[in-house]
Amino acid sequence: MNTSAGYPVGQVAAFAGVTVRTLHHYDEIGLLSPSARSHAGHRRYSDADLDRLQQILFYRELGFPLEQVAALLDDPDADPREHLRRQHELLTARIGKLTEMADAVQRAMEARTMGINLTPEEKFEVFGDYDPDRHAEETRERWGNTDAYEQSQRRAASYTKEDWLRIKAEQEDWGARLVALRESGAPADGEAAMDLAEEHRRFIVDHYYDCTYEIHTGLAEMYLADPRFNAFYESIAPGTARYVHDAIVANARRAGA
Amino acid sequence: MNTSAGYPVGQVAAFAGVTVRTLHHYDEIGLLSPSARSHAGHRRYSDADLDRLQQILFYRELGFPLEQVAALLDDPDADPREHLRRQHELLTARIGKLTEMADAVQRAMEARTMGINLTPEEKFEVFGDYDPDRHAEETRERWGNTDAYEQSQRRAASYTKEDWLRIKAEQEDWGARLVALRESGAPADGEAAMDLAEEHRRFIVDHYYDCTYEIHTGLAEMYLADPRFNAFYESIAPGTARYVHDAIVANARRAGA
DNA sequence: CTCCGGCCTCACGCCACGTGAGGTGCAAGT
DNA sequence: ACTTGCACCTCACGTGGCGTGAGGCCGGAG
Numbered sequence: 001m002n003t004s005a006g007y008p009v010g011q012v013a014a015f016a017g018v019t020v021r022t023l024h025h026y027d028e029i030g031l032l033s034p035s036a037r038s039h040a041g042h043r044r045y046s047d048a049d050l051d052r053l054q055q056i057l058f059y060r061e062l063g064f065p066l067e068q069v070a071a072l073l074d075d076p077d078a079d080p081r082e083h084l085r086r087q088h089e090l091l092t093a094r095i096g097k098l099t100e101m102a103d104a105v106q107r108a109m110e111a112r113t114m115g116i117n118l119t120p121e122e123k124f125e126v127f128g129d130y131d132p133d134r135h136a137e138e139t140r141e142r143w144g145n146t147d148a149y150e151q152s153q154r155r156a157a158s159y160t161k162e163d164w165l166r167i168k169a170e171q172e173d174w175g176a177r178l179v180a181l182r183e184s185g186a187p188a189d190g191e192a193a194m195d196l197a198e199e200h201r202r203f204i205v206d207h208y209y210d211c212t213y214e215i216h217t218g219l220a221e222m223y224l225a226d227p228r229f230n231a232f233y234e235s236i237a238p239g240t241a242r243y244v245h246d247a248i249v250a251n252a253r254r255a256g257a
Numbered sequence: 258m259n260t261s262a263g264y265p266v267g268q269v270a271a272f273a274g275v276t277v278r279t280l281h282h283y284d285e286i287g288l289l290s291p292s293a294r295s296h297a298g299h300r301r302y303s304d305a306d307l308d309r310l311q312q313i314l315f316y317r318e319l320g321f322p323l324e325q326v327a328a329l330l331d332d333p334d335a336d337p338r339e340h341l342r343r344q345h346e347l348l349t350a351r352i353g354k355l356t357e358m359a360d361a362v363q364r365a366m367e368a369r370t371m372g373i374n375l376t377p378e379e380k381f382e383v384f385g386d387y388d389p390d391r392h393a394e395e396t397r398e399r400w401g402n403t404d405a406y407e408q409s410q411r412r413a414a415s416y417t418k419e420d421w422l423r424i425k426a427e428q429e430d431w432g433a434r435l436v437a438l439r440e441s442g443a444p445a446d447g448e449a450a451m452d453l454a455e456e457h458r459r460f461i462v463d464h465y466y467d468c469t470y471e472i473h474t475g476l477a478e479m480y481l482a483d484p485r486f487n488a489f490y491e492s493i494a495p496g497t498a499r500y501v502h503d504a505i506v507a508n509a510r511r512a513g514a
Numbered sequence: 515c516t517c518c519g520g521c522c523t524c525a526c527g528c529c530a531c532g533t534g535a536g537g538t539g540c541a542a543g544t
Numbered sequence: 545a546c547t548t549g550c551a552c553c554t555c556a557c558g559t560g561g562c563g564t565g566a567g568g569c570c571g572g573a574g
Contacts, residue, residue: 008520010521021562022561022563040570041569042522099352102345105345279531323530324529
């Protein structure tokens with residue numbers, strides 16, 4: 001009765017979202033050899049083969065070279081739960097990294113809006129793929145005392161454009177109104193301050209990216225925590241960073257409720 | 258004074274966390290040609306070059322082929338905010354995909370703990386890289402009526418191992434105690450039910466992965482929403498899925514407060 | 515009986531680099 | 545003055561993970 005045992009290669013490819021060639025390749029290198037062949041020499045994949053393929057594609061997606069994938073899957077003292085556990089860890093780690101990158105992009109965007117120049121190291125903070133301590137120390141040690149390094153350390157990055165200046169003007173106008181409001185004695189969680197915070201958010205949305213209230217409060221935290229941004233606001237007038245922070249938080253709360 | 262203009266290739270490589278060869282390659286293919294050369298023919302990268310490199314690595318990290326990266330970066334009517342906006346979108350999209358994968362792994366782990374067999378399509382739900390509708394329909398249309406497909410549709414996946422059976426026994430013991438508790442009339446948010454929920458969580462932690470309270474409540478939701486898991490619990494006794502859900506939620510609340 | 519769709523096996527091509535091999539320029543130590 | 549050493553240079557071939565035909569086999573439908 002059960003004349004057909006196992007799935008043919010095309011079907012497996014369709015299931016897994018890969019090409020037939022890929023399956024051939026995995027067979028060639030011995031990573032996934034179908035457990036049987038039909039009379040005509042056609043590959044027949046069993047359910048167990050499909051499971052293995054699923055694992056393979058998973059590790060591949062996370063950037064493992066196929067050779068290592070084979071080593072992982074053929075490890076005799078690694079049972080299914082070992083793999084699931086590891087996969088879960090890898091995924092959360094990966095998500096964490098991407099979230100960090102997203103945060104770094106946020107900071108980069110903010111740096112641009114405010115005209116803060118980043119040092120070369122800061123520019124690549126996004127990619128935390130090297131050991132941070134060792135790298136930072138070593139780099140400073142190796143390059144920290146050369147002329148090129150010292151002299152270009154805080155050089156202007158020359159983002160000079162046309163509408164860039166227009167945006168900056170807008171930004172400064174907002175800053176001026178902020179200072180005026182604060183000097184008038186208006187509270188940070190008052191109507192006017194919240195409106196100004198909302199205007200700030202809209203400003204970002206219009207010119208840069210889709211800044212949600214959640215992201216906006218994240219930025220507010222950064223204005224307090226990150227020395228660069230903190231210094232920027234404090235340079236306007238002492239206490240401004242805190243004031244802006246509170247206004248943004250209040251505004252987000254208003255929008256959320 | 259300023260005799261040294263620009264960073265040498267080794268320094269740039271160290272900053273960016275790439276090899277010198279990579280920078281040479283980008284120069285060869287015209288993706289990133291340093292804006293100057295020293296007297297001795299050495300590459301000198303300007304700050305603007307570093308910015309471009311940062312962008313390149315960003316898009317590369319997200320899987321773009323270098324040719325497309327060049328196209329994106331050289332696009333004349335794409336200003337900085339365009340890129341930042343796009344990068345932000347790409348990142349959040351990617352994070353979303355990974356989160357989905359993590360969820361799918363959760364389900365796979367749960368399926369294993371309960372001995373539910375997945376159909377071939379279900380096994381690859383993790384990788385949402387094909388158009389779901391078109392794919393699902395088309396696959397069924399093309400393969401749905403072949404013998405191989407029908408007959409192996411719900412075949413046992415033969416996970417038969419030794420300690421796998423032991424775990425299953427543990428699991429069944431837990432199930433029995435759950436049913437007994439519920440029949441005794443104990444409330445789902447009572448002490449005993451919560452203890453049983455906690456035991457369930459510990460069980461997962463010990464045998465599978467680090468299941469936090471947050472994840473655990475996520476699983477509880479799934480027990481209600483996903484037909485497969487729902488059916489599993491309901492097959493024990495009607496209302497069990499809900500009972501388990503409530504117990505887990507109550508337990509998480511207890512732990513959280 | 516032919517046609518067609520899916521399968522097969524070579525075998526070469528491609529991208530994004532890795533990895534030497536062999537040579538240059540400069541600065542520091544002997 | 546001379547070697548040592550380091551960072552840089554330019555070929556140029558190798559590698560991983562497939563893509564992309566070329567040419568042929570096989571079983572069912574028209």
